[in-house]
Amino acid sequence: MDFESMQTFITVVDEKSFTKASQRLNLSQPTVSFHIKNLESYFSTTLIDRSPKRFKLTQTGEMVYQRARQISGVIEKAKAEVYEFQHQLRGTIHIGASYTVGEYILPSILKMFDEKYPAIDLMIQIANTERINRAVQLHELDVGLVEGQVHHQGLTSSPFMEDEMVVIVPKDHPLRKHEPVTFHQLQDQTWLTREGGSGTRAMMDSMLESYNIRPKKLITIGSNHGVVQSVKEGLGLSFISRTVVKHTNAEDLIMTIPYIKSAVRYFSIVTPVNEEEISKNAGVFIEEVKKKYSL
Structure with missing residues (x-):
């Protein structure tokens, strides 16, 4: 399986259209179809129901899509980690927060962190707890700050407030x-x-x-x-x-x-359970949050 086919599959599913995916990726539609067929051949299954009147993932297609998103997130995280190692506390942290934390607690945390580490860019996503946990699970976010319970596989949480x-x-x-x-x-x-x-x-x-x-x-x-x-x-x-x-x-x-x-x-910090998946920058951010609240 090649990474380009996987990325093409993710884009097709996100756009729910081969045509829109080809435009977004600047590829011809036959090339997009080739990548999907290549992926289907690799997994020996049909991933997308290609009925003329609808676009629908098969059950196995949904499985592959979820894993592909995770793999893509891990690869992007690896690229960020290499960049961080070479440039020392630079780069970006993708932080998610549930509404209560994001609207009323996170701003003071961001101010404190930005003053200490001005070279790190902060990308913030605010949504409900379920969505933030899911995004951390899929490696779309480096760390989450949420209220409520964390039951997602592959995640761990620790209270901070x-x-x-x-x-x-x-x-x-x-x-x-x-x-x-x-x-x-x-x-x-x-x-x-x-x-x-x-x-x-x-x-x-x-x-x-x-x-x-x-x-x-x-x-x-x-x-x-x-x-x-x-x-x-x-x-x-x-x-x-x-x-x-x-x-x-x-x-x-x-x-x-x-x-x-x-x-x-309690408001909690949510991260992947595998500490090796936590980037250096995210680790520094987590430690600063814990020091600020000392729970």
Whole structure:
């Protein structure tokens, strides 16, 4: 199997089109087809369903695609490591962060690191925890800073900062007129939550299930700021990071409810479990984060 055929296959799948892949790679369409057939011959399987009306990966095609992405990421990482070795703490670190960490914690980390290592370029991706973990697994990112659990094969995590989850309630919400709030009054409320794959969403789902709270309605919002602003507008309740509440000037929305205890979780550093896959620059970044928070 040659590397060019593998890269061509990745591009065809990403573009979902032989024509678009040929344009992107500046290759003729017959050459692109040749590379795919070469790869199929190597694996003795059909990788892509070439039906006239659709483009679809076969099951084996999906397997090869995932591994090809990993191999490509490892090769790119090797190139970066050679460059870093020859140029000493130069090059690029690809850092991923979940929304809570990326929006409120990461900026101060980046400022600190950039002041110490100005020759290193920092490439940042912010997405939910699931996507960041997946990108580290595929070697698209060197390191991730996330909330929530890490269950992906080939990854390991270590906590660097403690965080607390709290309930926030609109200022004029009927619950604020009751002291104390009863379990019955907590039922059939509207709750604002993050999207699936978010560490914050996982914490809320666990809380609702643990305390047998039955929402009347769940409203999903794809950003922390959107959740807090919606609570301020009186749309509903939420269970969210105190870090987010603090940075959005919403601490007056926090409400202590006897039936719901605040929950402690951790922000974690996510890396490949194999330390040899961690670049020199990424290793330095990880050590600086650990020193900054000394958890």
